[in-house]
Amino acid sequence: MTVYVAEEFSPAESDILRRYFTNLDGPVFALVNLPEVVKGALFARYSRSPKSLRRLFLDEFVGDLDIEGDQTIDATVGLRRAEELYDRVFLEYGDDSVAQLGGVHLACEQASNVLTKVLEWGRLMSYLEQSTRYISYDTRIGGRYRFHRDPAVLSSHLGTRFVGDMDRMFDTYAGLLPVVQDWFRREIPKDPGDSDLVYRQAVRAKAFDALRGILPAASLSNVGIYGTGQGYEQLLLRMRAHPLPEARTYADLMLYELRKVIPSFLKRVDLADRGGAWSTYLSTTRDDLSTLAARLLEPGGSGDAAPHDAEPVVTLVDHDPDAEVKLVASMLYAASDRPESELLELVRAMSIDDRLAVMRAYEGQRGNRRHKPGRALERVGYRFDVLADYGAFRDLQRHRMLTIEWQQLSPAHGYTRPAAVDAAGGAAAFDEAMERSAALHAAMVEPFPHQAPYAVALAYRIRFAMQFNAREAMHLLELRTTPQGHPAYRAVAQQMHRLIAEQAGHRAIAEMMRFVDHSGEADLERLDAARREERRRHGS
Template sequence: MWNYLPEAFTDVELEVLSRYFTNSDKPVFALVNLPEVVKGALFARYSRSSKSLRRLFLDEFYEGGVVSNGIGGQGSAGVKRAEALYERMLADYGDDSVAQLGGVHLACEQASNILTKVLERGRLMAYLEQSTRYVPYDKVLPDGNFRYFVPREIAEAGLEKKYRRHMDSLFAGYKEIFDAVETRLLEITPRESLDSDFVFRSSIRAVALDTARGILPASAVSNVGIFASAQAYEALILRMRASNIAEAREYAELIKTELDKVIPAFLTRVDRPDRGGVWVDYLALRSRALSGLSFSVSKTPDTDSHDFDDVNVKLVRFDPDGEKRIAAAVIFGQSQLSMPAAMDVADSLTDSDLATLIRQYFGERQNRRHKPGRAFEQTNYLFEVECDYGAFRDLQRHRMLTIEWQVLDTSLGYMLPELVSDFGLKERYLEIMDGARVFHSELRDTLEPEICAYAVPMAYKIRFTMDLNAREALHLIELRSSPQGHSSYRKVAQRMFSCIRDVAGHRNVAASMKFVDFDDYRIGRLSSLRQVESKNKGIFT
């Protein structure tokens, strides 16, 4: 092992360091018990100082006593010095990189499924969202209402009572379908000898919740956990302040208020008229300009028809020479050739040699977490997808791609779960969906499309595009086709794979995707869910 030279500290300094660093004698250590602003400021000074981080802390941020780590303790000397540093670097010098040095875990609760897509739009954030598979929506809250959000725009239009009646009917329909499917599954599904009551019932419930979730409207509220840097939160707040939706604008202020309690120095630009103010104005003006555009269409969608078609996936754009671009990147990285020369070598490869090179590059993958290198990022695929909003919610959280979506409405029809038909519930399901379509049409006479979307059940389809490279495609397709996935996005992933292999003709890229699952599980999905629930039992019970 490399012979690291430990720094010299006095006994008093060592005692201080033991409170804030995981060690004082090794070259790798973590910072603990320090406010985000101090940790970030230390790293900011790090880049412009010859001192070690621990020495910087002792010399410039610690002045005896304790560096406060509480919300109410932002006035200690170390914190004040850190805040002053941020004021200079962020506000005065515009050094955005220092805003990446502080992070916060933020809980965002009772957000509609319209708002969650706004919260989860940023790439450089980590999200966990409440699952409709594990959390039933069949119970009313203490105030007597189901778990849905009432937009300010609907209340101000005098439509709140009618909106609530329709939401209540959707949630009642959700409970009816969920109860019926769960009861029937319990009757017909054999219980394996090793199944505990918890595992068996949890697995059945997950399938029943998956089946019923399409009835839930986009107004259904959810909880989202976010971890992100101050820079990402700054962008989120500004984007939300410029939103056309009142829920997003009002929620932005809730987020700002709470972040000011823990990382106020990182967000000083947000409220400055010459910084955050002009940024919000720019975003809002751009949005208004785009909303005024109109485009002629050759055919108006027939919203009265029952469209139970499966998901629709089209490969809109790809590079016919994409695999040769991957090969050129491999050759470039393994040689001293220029990129043009590497491309010439790749162009000269026979089909057999090309297949061998790409196969050697992705190697012997033992599971889906073994991924090829970044040469696979040299070719891209643009997909257009039509699927139910419920499946879109899961796919939208993938961040290493470019995703654009249209406003949710009822024009593309909706998905009919197979178990609904199998268990004789089709007519009731159609009645619920048709009622939602009629109510949505009534709202469109008064409100903007973004607000009408709150009333649309998640079974209705939404159109969106995903532009992603082959490396991300491998990750998404293998993950979303796995047995425990929802049937809708499993179909999306399976068809994306078929497009890459058969439409683009990228059979070598397709060959790297060894863990795409094409089986149709339906009730058979219970076997994979049993494994998941068995693992979860010790954690969540």
């Protein structure tokens, strides 16, 4: 390790610095107790100064610091200077990377399941969303079921019907919940070694999973977001251009709150010639393409409320026949001094055994799915077309580093009805809820084309495309096939893995994804997790 030459600070300087830096004598340290805009501006200035960060802080930022009073509260040191510097660097020079240096945790509560997909679009942000597996939707907020009530819909001739049909769907969910839980208790008796709490949690999660398809896309969820100023700017520009009124309303709410924390990073969002022009570009492009597509493409089938085969349809639409040669060349690249074109020729001349030896050495001894090989796996990729229920789509959509695009949610592709609902005697009630959902959507789609998806139950299928490289595939498929996962998305991931091995013929690549689980549906998926949580609670 390179010897670090520590800086010297006077006692007075050290007294100031220790409040804002995690150490004063090491080469690695964190910034604390500073507003996000100060950290961003400090790093921006840092990139253009020969000084160390701590010295730069002392010389150019600390002059505005009031060190009197409670030293544990967030500092406002350098805020004015930071704002001025940011304006100069960001607005005048156009250095967008500055906005990557300050982040905010933001909560978006009571957002519809349609809106959550809009919120979770950006790659360079982090999200946590309320899970239908842990939240019982028979409970109410303010005496009302948990679904979004669009003001325009409510004030229209469909308002009373919308609320009534939503209530009936939630009533069906609430009525079937104890029925399905009782069926699971009969089918999967409690293990003598499990506590009542562990068993009850696992049964509830299983019932919630089986019945979540009854919930409409208007169902409410809470989303926690962490992102940089740049990430939020991009998100808000898209939301302000979105055709869904709920998205535009939340964009205004988010902008107002974010400006309390990182105002400088969001100055361009609502400037007419900056963010305004950008949002106009997005909306105009979307509308023009929709108009052109309607003219060039035949309309799809009208669809109905009938159930389809419970298995999702997964099609591998694109892969590289030469993928494994390119992959082995990429694996050897960093370990050699050859150009890639020469490596490709050498790999083509290798025996199958030698290629496999390279791949196995690169993979190494993976102890669990979190042990990931390097970026050579990003050399090859796959594109899938998927038709699966909206519940499965919601879970898969959150994998941000891949490319995912989806079509408008509607009842056109039918729905899936879990076998457990049939076995518990709930098929008729489930199908009635699906018919109600489809009929409400049909009534809404002409007067409210953008709000109509609110009416669609999560059991209905949606078509979406997923594109990712082999390294992303390893992460996604190993994670989403674990036995505790929901059966709907497990089936999608399992099919993808089989197609990589069998249709693409990339058996060696598929073999590297050794923690993909092809077992059938688990009895109580969350039972092992509940057991671990209980052990942690009791310190054992």
